[in-house]
Amino acid sequence: MSSAVTHGASGLRPMALVWALALVAVALIPWITGSTFHFHIAIMVCIAAMATGGLAVTAWVGQLSLAHAAFAGIGAYTSVLLVTRLDLPVLLGLPAGALVAGAVAFVIGAPLLRLRGVYFVLITFALNELFRLIMLEVPEYSGGSSGIAGIPKLSIFGLTLSSYEAVYPFALVCLALVMGLLVLIRKGQLGRRFGAVEENLALAEASGIPTARTQTLAFTIGSAIAGFAGAFLAHYVGFISPETFGFQLSVSYVIMLVTGGRLALWGPLVGALFLTPLPEFLRGAVEYQHIIYGVVLIAVLRFLPQGLAGLPAQLSRKGGRA
Amino acid sequence: MKRTTILAAASALAMVATGAMAQETLKIGALVTMSGAGASWGNGMKRAAELAAEDVNAAGGLEVGGTSYQVEIIAYDDSYKANEAVTAANRLVFEDKVKYIIGTVGSAPILAIQPITEENGVITMTLGFTAQALGADKQYTFRPNPTTAEVAQPQIDWIVRTQDVKTVGALFPKDETGEAIAKDLASAYEQAGATLAATEFFERDRVDFIPLLTRIIAQGVDAIELDGNSPVTAGQIVQQARDLGFEGVIIRTGGPATQEIVNVAGEAATEGMFVHSAFDPGLASAKAYEERYVETYNEPMNGFSPFFYDGTKMLFQAMQDAGTVEDTEAVKTAYENISDYDGILGTMNWTGGERYGIAHQLDSPFYIARVTGGQEEIVARCTSAGCE
Numbered sequence: 001m002s003s004a005v006t007h008g009a010s011g012l013r014p015m016a017l018v019w020a021l022a023l024v025a026v027a028l029i030p031w032i033t034g035s036t037f038h039f040h041i042a043i044m045v046c047i048a049a050m051a052t053g054g055l056a057v058t059a060w061v062g063q064l065s066l067a068h069a070a071f072a073g074i075g076a077y078t079s080v081l082l083v084t085r086l087d088l089p090v091l092l093g094l095p096a097g098a099l100v101a102g103a104v105a106f107v108i109g110a111p112l113l114r115l116r117g118v119y120f121v122l123i124t125f126a127l128n129e130l131f132r133l134i135m136l137e138v139p140e141y142s143g144g145s146s147g148i149a150g151i152p153k154l155s156i157f158g159l160t161l162s163s164y165e166a167v168y169p170f171a172l173v174c175l176a177l178v179m180g181l182l183v184l185i186r187k188g189q190l191g192r193r194f195g196a197v198e199e200n201l202a203l204a205e206a207s208g209i210p211t212a213r214t215q216t217l218a219f220t221i222g223s224a225i226a227g228f229a230g231a232f233l234a235h236y237v238g239f240i241s242p243e244t245f246g247f248q249l250s251v252s253y254v255i256m257l258v259t260g261g262r263l264a265l266w267g268p269l270v271g272a273l274f275l276t277p278l279p280e281f282l283r284g285a286v287e288y289q290h291i292i293y294g295v296v297l298i299a300v301l302r303f304l305p306q307g308l309a310g311l312p313a314q315l316s317r318k319g320g321r322a
Numbered sequence: 323m324k325r326t327t328i329l330a331a332a333s334a335l336a337m338v339a340t341g342a343m344a345q346e347t348l349k350i351g352a353l354v355t356m357s358g359a360g361a362s363w364g365n366g367m368k369r370a371a372e373l374a375a376e377d378v379n380a381a382g383g384l385e386v387g388g389t390s391y392q393v394e395i396i397a398y399d400d401s402y403k404a405n406e407a408v409t410a411a412n413r414l415v416f417e418d419k420v421k422y423i424i425g426t427v428g429s430a431p432i433l434a435i436q437p438i439t440e441e442n443g444v445i446t447m448t449l450g451f452t453a454q455a456l457g458a459d460k461q462y463t464f465r466p467n468p469t470t471a472e473v474a475q476p477q478i479d480w481i482v483r484t485q486d487v488k489t490v491g492a493l494f495p496k497d498e499t500g501e502a503i504a505k506d507l508a509s510a511y512e513q514a515g516a517t518l519a520a521t522e523f524f525e526r527d528r529v530d531f532i533p534l535l536t537r538i539i540a541q542g543v544d545a546i547e548l549d550g551n552s553p554v555t556a557g558q559i560v561q562q563a564r565d566l567g568f569e570g571v572i573i574r575t576g577g578p579a580t581q582e583i584v585n586v587a588g589e590a591a592t593e594g595m596f597v598h599s600a601f602d603p604g605l606a607s608a609k610a611y612e613e614r615y616v617e618t619y620n621e622p623m624n625g626f627s628p629f630f631y632d633g634t635k636m637l638f639q640a641m642q643d644a645g646t647v648e649d650t651e652a653v654k655t656a657y658e659n660i661s662d663y664d665g666i667l668g669t670m671n672w673t674g675g676e677r678y679g680i681a682h683q684l685d686s687p688f689y690i691a692r693v694t695g696g697q698e699e700i701v702a703r704c705t706s707a708g709c710e
Contacts, residue, residue, distance in 0.1 A: 150437070
C-alpha cells in the first residue's frame with residue numbers, strides 16, 4: 001500500500017477528531033456568514049468533491065482517467081433527458097445518471113483497461129473528446145452547441161429545492177454518501193484488492209486477484225460517481241452543453257485529485273475544498289489570476305508530493321525530527 | 323453661549339452639506355471575457371462601462387432621486403465559459419449585491435446566467451448573438467449591439483450586388499454564437515442570390531486554419547466571410563487565406579473589429595477587405611470616443627465598445643427617469659421607454675419586438691467600409707431597409 005495511505009491510516013488517529021471538527025466547521029461557513037454566494041461555492045465544492053472522489057476510485061487501481069468529465073456528462077444528459085422528456089422525478093434522474101455512466105464504463109472498461117499508464121491516459125483523453133463531438137452532432141438530444149437551458153431544479157419528493165440554502169444540505173448529504181462509499185471500499189476487502197493492483201499488478205495477479213475484473217469494477221464505480229455528480233451539476237446550474245463536459249473539466253478533476261492527494265482517502269475532498277474557492281480569491285485580479293493559480297499549484301505539487309491530505313503526516317514527521 | 327451657537331451653526335452647516343452631498347456607491351458588474359480569444363470584446367465592454375462611469379463620477383456623481391451616486395464597476399472574467407459565468411454571476415448578484423450587469427460576451431454564458439439574473443430582477447446587457455438571449459420571458463435582458471440578424475441582410479445584398487459575388491466560404495467557431503451566425507448568414511446569402519457554399523466549424527482556440535481554408539478555397543469560392551470570429555481569429559484567417567494565395571473578396575458583415583484584424587494580419591493582407599462598421603467618421607462624438615479609448619487604454623478600440631458606452635449611458639438615464647437605482651423593474655420600464663436617444667453612434671431606439679418577442683434590441687445606423695491602408699473608408703450607408 002502507498003505511503004500516503006499508510007500514514008493516513010496509522011500515525012494520525014489522535015488527530016482524526018480535530019480534523020473531523022475542522023471539516024464540520026468549514027461546512028458550517030455558509031450558515032455562519034449567511035452569504036448566498038458562499039452557499040453557491042460550498043455546493044460547487046460538494047459537486048467537485050464527489051466527482052473527484054469518483055476519479056480517486058479509478059486512481060486506486062493505478063489508472064488515471066481523462067474521460068471523467070465525459071462520464072459526468074453522460075450522467076448529466078441522462079438525468080436531464082429522463083426528467084424533461086419522460087417526466088421522471090429528479091431524485092430518480094440522479095441515480096439513473098450514475099447507472100448509465102457506470103454501465104457505459106463497464107462496457108468499455110474491459111478493453112480500455114488493458115492499456116496502462118500513459119496509453120490509458122491518452123485513450124481516455126480521446127474518449128472525452130469523442131463524447132463531446134458526438135454530443136455536438138446530436139443537437140436533438142444534447143441541444144448541440146446551444147446546450148440545454150431551463151433544466152428543472154433539484155427536488156425531493158415533489159419539494160423543489162429552489163434556494164441555495166435548501167440545495168446545500170442536500171449536497172452535503174450526497175457528498176457524505178459518496179465519501180461513505182469511498183470509506184467502505186477503502187477499509188474493506190475491495191480496498192485491499194485495489195491497493196494490491198495499484199502497487200504491483202503482476203504480483204496481485206500471481207496472488208490470485210482477478211486484476212482485470214478489479215480494475216473494471218473500480219472504473220465502473222468511479223465513473224458512476226462521476227455520472228451522479230454530473231447529474232447533480234446539471235440540475236443545480238440549470239444549463240448544460242457538450243462544452244461543459246470538455247477535456248478541461250477532466251483536467252481540473254485530475255488537478256484536484258493530485259493536489260488533494262492521489263491515493264489518500266480524503267484527497268478528493270481536500271483538493272476540492274482548496275481548488276474550488278481558489279479562483280474566487282483571484283477572480284478580481286484579472287491580469288494575474290492565471291499566473292497566481294499556476295504558481296500556487298506548482299508550489300503544492302513541489303512541496304507536498306502526497307498532496308494536501310498528506311500535509312498533517314508531513315508536519316508530524318518534521319515535528320518528530322525537531 | 324458663544325460656543326453653543328458656533329456648534330449649532332456648524333451642525334446646521336454639516337447637515338445641509340450632508341444633505342446636498344449625500345453620496346452613495348452604485349455598483350455595476352462587468353461579467354465579461356477578459357482572457358482568451360474573446361478578450362478584445364470583453365475588454366471593450368468593460369471599458370465602455372468604466373468610461374461611462376468616469377463621465378458621471380467626474381460630474382460629481384449620478385443624481386438619482388435626490389441622491390448622488392459614485393459609480394463603481396466590478397469586473398469578473400468568465401473565460402467565455404458558461405459554468406464560470408454562473409459562478410461569477412452568483413458572486414455579483416449575491417455577494418456584491420449588484421443589480422446591473424454589463425455582460426456576458428458569449429451566448430452560452432448569457433443563457434446560463436439568465437435563471438439567476440431574471441429571477442433576481444438584475445438588468446443585464448449582453449453581446450451574445452443568440453436569438454434565445456432575448457425573449458418575452460426575459461424581461462431584464464437587453465442587447466445594445468446589433469447582431470448578424472439585424473445587419474447581415476442589407477450588407478450582403480449590397481456586397482453581392484456590387485462585387486459580383488456568387489459563392490462564399492466561411493469559418494465559424496463551433497459554439498452557440500458561431501452556429502447562430504452561420505444560420506443567419508446562410509439564409510441572408512441565399513436571399514441575396516448567392517450561396518454560402520463552403521462552411522467549416524472549428525474550436526474557438528484554434529490558430530491553424532490552413533487545412534480548413536485549403537478545403538474552402540479548393541471549392542472556388544468568390545469570397546470568404548469572417549463574421550462570427552473573434553477579432554484575433556479573424557485576423558489569423560485573413561493572413562492565412564492570403565498566404566494560401568486567395569485573391570477573392572474578404573468580407574466581415576458583422577462584429578466591428580477592423581483595427582484588431584489589421585494589427586494581426588497586416589495592412590497588405592487586409593487591403594480591399596469589406597467590413598461592417600458602426601462608425602461614421604464624420605460623427606465627431608464617435609471619433610472622440612475612439613480617441614479617448616485609445617488614449618486611456620493604449621490599445622485599439624473594439625468596435626462593440628461604443629454600443630456598450632451608449633447602452634450604459636442610457637441605463638443611467640433610465641435610473642434618473644425612474645428616480646431609483648433599487649427598483650430594477652421601474653428602471654427596466656424607463657429603459658424600455660427611452661426613444662431617439664442621442665448617442666455617440668447616432669440616434670438609438672429599441673427594436674426587436676417582432677423578431678424576438680420583446681423590444682430589447684438597440685437599433686442604430688451602420689455602414690459598409692473598405693479597408694484601405696489599414697483604415698476604414700465608408701463605401702455605403704445602411705439602415706435595416708438597405709445600404710446605399
